[in-house]
Amino acid sequence: MPPADKPLPAEIDTTKPSLARVYDAMLGGKDNFDVDRDLYEKMSELVPETRQIAWDNRALLNRVVRWLSNTPGIDQFIDVGSGLPTAENTHEVALRANPDATVVYVDNDPSVCAHGRALLEDSDHTYFTAADLTDPDAIFGSDVVTAHIDLDRPIAVLHFLTLHHIADHAEVERVVQRYVELMPAGSYLALTHFQQADGSTEEGRRFLEAASRYRASSPGFTARTKEQLESMMRGLELVEPGLVPVVDWWPDGPATAPRSFADFLIGGVGRKP
Secondary structure (H helix, E strand, O other), X not given: OOOOOOOOOOOOOOOOOOHHHHHHHHOOOOOOOHHHHXXXXXXXXXXXXXXXXXXXHHHHHHHHHHHHHOOOOOOEEEEEOOOOOOOOOHHHHHHHHOOOOEEEEEXXXXXXXXXXXXXXXXXXXXXXXXXXXXOHHHHHOOHHHHHHOOOOXXXXXXXXXXXXXXXXXXXXXXXXXXXXXXXXXXXXXXXXXXEOOOOOOHHHHHHHHHHHHHHHHOOOOOOEOHHXXXXXXXXXXXXXXXXXXXXXXXXXOOOOOOOOOHHHEEEEEEEOO
16 A cells, blocks of 8 residues: 555544535435535535536546546646545545546545555555645645656646635636646646526525525635636636536536526636646
C-alpha cells in the first residue's frame, strides 16, 4: 500500500456538519452523522431534487474522467476536494480506461482523511494527500504529488463541487488561476459550480433559501454567474459545449424529463494551450 503524504488527522467533529459528510448523505452514503443528514434534509425540504443534483454532479465527474482518460497524453489526475469514497470513484473510472493511470486525491476534511487509507488500498496507482484546496502550491509541492505525478507532462485537475465554498470572488479567481499557472501545457481543468439563481422565480427563491440554510450551517456557499465562472477559467480553451448545466455536458443518453432545479449546477472542462 502506498504511503500517505502525512499522518492522517483523526479529529472528527460530529457536532457540526462536514462538507464531505453532507455530500455523502446527499448521495445516500453511510459515512455521515445525524447533524449532516439534518442539513441535507433541511435543503431537501426546499429543493426536492437535492439528491439528484448530487448524483448529476457525480455522473458528470465520471463522464469527464472517462473522456479525459481517452484523450491522448492524459493519464494523471489530481482530484481536489475529493470527498468520501463512494460508488464509481475517480480512480476506478480512470483505471478502467487506462490501467496505467495515476490518481492523487486531495482533501483536508478529517472524515475524508480518516477514510483515505481505503482509497490507497485499491491500487498501486492511487494516492492521497491531506491539503487545502485553496493552496495549489502546497498541493503541487506535496511529497505525494512530486513523487507520483510527472509535472513535465499534462495532467487533469478536477474541482467538482468545491469552489463555491470560497466566498470571495477575487480569492477564488486567484486560486483557480494559480492552478492554471502550475499545470503543464496540454493539461485540463474540470469543474462544477452552482450558478446564481434568479429570485424572481419560485425555483430560484427556493434555491436561494436552501443555499442560505446551507451557508448558515457550513463554511461558505457562494453561487456565481456563468460570466464569473468563465472569468475564473481564463487562459483555458473551453471544451465544447463549454460551461453548461451538468446534465447537458456530453450526456450518456437522451435527455430525461425536464427538472426544475437542474440548471443551477453547471460545469465544464478547459484545456491549457
